[in-house]
Amino acid sequence: MLAQQLVNGLTVGSLYALMALGLTMVYGVLRVLHIAHAAVFTLGAYAGLAGFGLTGSFWLALAAAMLAAVAAGLAMERWVYWPLLGQPPIATLIASIGLFIGLEEVYRIVAGPQPYAFQVPLGLGDVRLGPVLVTAPQLLVMLVTAVLLGALWLFLTHTALGLALRAVSQDRDMAAACAMNVRTVVRLNFALGSALAGAAGMLVGIYYNSVSPTMGDIAGYKGLAIIVLGGLGSIPGTVLGGLVVGVAETLLIGIVEVPFPRDAWAFLAMIAVFLLRPQGLLGR
Amino acid sequence: MNRWTTLGVSVLVVLALGMGGLPAAAQDPIKIGFFAPLTGFAAADGASARHSAEIAVEEINAAGGLRGRSVELVVYDDRHNSNEAVALANKLVERDRVVGVVSGSYSMPSRVTAPIFARAGVPMVVGYAVHPDVTKAGSCIFRNGYLGQVEGGAAAESAVTRQKARRIAVLTVDNDFGRVTSAAFIERARRLGAEIVSEQVFKLGEKEFGPYLTRLQGQPLDLIFHTSYYNEGAQIVRKARELGLTAALEGTEGIDSPKFLELAGPAAEGVTFTTNLNRDDPRPEVQSFLKKYQAKAGVGADMVGASTYDAVKILAHGIQEGGTEARAICQAIANLRDYPAVTGRIVRFTKGEVTKPVQVQIVRDGKIRSFATIDNPEVITPPVQ
Numbered sequence: 001m002l003a004q005q006l007v008n009g010l011t012v013g014s015l016y017a018l019m020a021l022g023l024t025m026v027y028g029v030l031r032v033l034h035i036a037h038a039a040v041f042t043l044g045a046y047a048g049l050a051g052f053g054l055t056g057s058f059w060l061a062l063a064a065a066m067l068a069a070v071a072a073g074l075a076m077e078r079w080v081y082w083p084l085l086g087q088p089p090i091a092t093l094i095a096s097i098g099l100f101i102g103l104e105e106v107y108r109i110v111a112g113p114q115p116y117a118f119q120v121p122l123g124l125g126d127v128r129l130g131p132v133l134v135t136a137p138q139l140l141v142m143l144v145t146a147v148l149l150g151a152l153w154l155f156l157t158h159t160a161l162g163l164a165l166r167a168v169s170q171d172r173d174m175a176a177a178c179a180m181n182v183r184t185v186v187r188l189n190f191a192l193g194s195a196l197a198g199a200a201g202m203l204v205g206i207y208y209n210s211v212s213p214t215m216g217d218i219a220g221y222k223g224l225a226i227i228v229l230g231g232l233g234s235i236p237g238t239v240l241g242g243l244v245v246g247v248a249e250t251l252l253i254g255i256v257e258v259p260f261p262r263d264a265w266a267f268l269a270m271i272a273v274f275l276l277r278p279q280g281l282l283g284r
Numbered sequence: 285m286n287r288w289t290t291l292g293v294s295v296l297v298v299l300a301l302g303m304g305g306l307p308a309a310a311q312d313p314i315k316i317g318f319f320a321p322l323t324g325f326a327a328a329d330g331a332s333a334r335h336s337a338e339i340a341v342e343e344i345n346a347a348g349g350l351r352g353r354s355v356e357l358v359v360y361d362d363r364h365n366s367n368e369a370v371a372l373a374n375k376l377v378e379r380d381r382v383v384g385v386v387s388g389s390y391s392m393p394s395r396v397t398a399p400i401f402a403r404a405g406v407p408m409v410v411g412y413a414v415h416p417d418v419t420k421a422g423s424c425i426f427r428n429g430y431l432g433q434v435e436g437g438a439a440a441e442s443a444v445t446r447q448k449a450r451r452i453a454v455l456t457v458d459n460d461f462g463r464v465t466s467a468a469f470i471e472r473a474r475r476l477g478a479e480i481v482s483e484q485v486f487k488l489g490e491k492e493f494g495p496y497l498t499r500l501q502g503q504p505l506d507l508i509f510h511t512s513y514y515n516e517g518a519q520i521v522r523k524a525r526e527l528g529l530t531a532a533l534e535g536t537e538g539i540d541s542p543k544f545l546e547l548a549g550p551a552a553e554g555v556t557f558t559t560n561l562n563r564d565d566p567r568p569e570v571q572s573f574l575k576k577y578q579a580k581a582g583v584g585a586d587m588v589g590a591s592t593y594d595a596v597k598i599l600a601h602g603i604q605e606g607g608t609e610a611r612a613i614c615q616a617i618a619n620l621r622d623y624p625a626v627t628g629r630i631v632r633f634t635k636g637e638v639t640k641p642v643q644v645q646i647v648r649d650g651k652i653r654s655f656a657t658i659d660n661p662e663v664i665t666p667p668v669q
């Protein structure tokens with residue numbers, strides 16, 4: 001049962017990681033908490049649903065989800081975050097929260113308050129490894145996450161743009177002084193983070209067969225706990241943080257059975273990190 | 285010219301009055317207050333309640349209104365927010381001066397407003413809110429839905445007596461409805477000789493049931509009983525089937541919604557649940573309501589809608605029999621016997637709580653059909669002294 005619960009936990013953890021990466025990347029370059037990232041995640045789910053309805057193809061739908069998310073992320077950067085840069089961080093934070101609430105209401109008005117089903121014939125079978133069962137939706141989530149994370153890693157470590165992105169994340173002013181176009185890098189950052197969130201939104205929609213205006217709520221606030229746990233701005237730390245939270249929650253419910261709401265654990269972990277290791281698991 | 289205009293207008297007015305055909309036009313309409321969560325997370329249920337209340341009022345007015353006066357529904361949105369609910373309750377009492385109130389809302393808004401209506405002497409009929417305190421706020425509050433104790437007991441009858449389950453696992457949503465209903469289920473199931481092999485509690489809004497259901501793998505299990513709403517219920521049945529659990533799945537009125545079928549997909553097949561709306565009930569009042577709801581809302585009717593429809597009709601019955609004075613309305617509703625509601629024949633109200641058979645429905649070929657009717661008086665009589 002432990003192995004089975006690990007599979008459950010890793011699936012959820014993959015989704016957390018995918019969602020939280022954009023948060024940590026934006027924090028890395030702009031030092032703002034991008035609460036509205038959760039609205040980008042939800043948009044990805046709706047766009048994926050619409051894309052699948054129109055094309056009937058999982059991959060085209062995934063592309064639609066990621067493109068819509070990129071567009072939304074870039075628009076937010078252009079009209080909210082960049083103009084507010086240099087204001088006290090609280091201004092950006094409040095704008096971001098306002099944006100998140102506003103967008104959720106827009107989704108509700110446009111798509112209606114009720115959840116939509118998101119059924120996709122996966123073309124994958126269940127995989128049985130001894131006593132452990134990896135169901136087709138779990139397999140899909142883990143495969144897509146692995147591919148996207150692998151692509152992100154290659155981009156960051158093997159391309160000039162990736163290097164620029166890491167440089168801006170380490171020290172924006174110094175990067176600017178080295179004649180890097182910081183604005184372009186910031187935009188790239190928003191685009192990448194949003195694309196991952198859009199993909200995560202669509203995967204969550206398929207995994208739970210449910211797309212609704214408020215689906216970003218839990219993902220949003222748990223994302224904050226995860227990026228703190230991993231080390232604010234640290235990309236490997238966020239992946240680790242997402243997996244740790246996903247697995248820990250699952251084991252605590254599935255093995256120990258503690259009578260405590262699962263969503264609280266991520267925040268207990270966050271508080272513990274603040275007290276014991278403020279830079280996070282893999283932070284500098 | 286002027287004279288002709290005046291004459292024309294007068295003729296139009298007379299025609300309009302004549303066509304309306306209601307002597308009520310001369311009198312003010314009878315105002316019935318109504319509230320439901322029309323926006324926010326519960327908006328789908330709010331919409332269902334509102335459509336159904338409107339159908340009830342349209343029918344009443346088409347049949348000539350109440351005591352010769354037309355009926356007007358005064359609709360408010362409680363947003364499932366207690367501050368909002370208190371404010372609208374005061375508005376209904378002081379500004380709108382309604383004759384009676386129907387709650388098309390959940391327990392929380394119903395519970396905070398009940399004492400306000402009780403104090404103001406406004407009769408209240410609650411569609412489907414389950415919290416026991418709602419009816420305790422005053423002597424003129426009636427509930428059309430079952431108490432959790434009744435529903436849990438009936439679900440146990442269905443599980444153990446009808447579906448012959450011996451080994452049962454229970455999944456409980458962590459709120460009043462879930463706790464009370466599951467406790468009643470467990471008590472009755474044990475008394476009927478079944479063994480409860482697992483009790484787990486999850487929080488409202490939970491999506492990931494892998495951890496809970498993986499615990500149930502690899503042991504003999506006849507049935508999983510879950511108190512849940514359609515979002516969680518759909519995740520439970522999908523995950524259970526995904527993980528290869530073959531036990532029967534029984535839920536409650538919380539999953540009585542076309543959305544459950546949609547979100548659960550093929551996994552919904554064979555799922556049973558307790559509710560008060562029997563879609564296969566041949567009585568004309570039921571079939572007529574189902575048809576009207578489908579036409580108005582574009583989807584099939586659910587428990588929330590049918591219960592709210594009945595609540596309006598019960599209040600209207602009280603007004604028709606007793607008049608517009610609160611005490612007479614209460615007396616008339618309390619005196620109801622064998623009343624043909626859409627959600628089953630109401631035997632009577634006892635201290636505001638209803639006695640009527642509990643329906644068990646089953647999903648067959650993607651449709652909600654009748655499975656059983658639980659009418660054991662020991663189970664369906666509300667536990668009030």
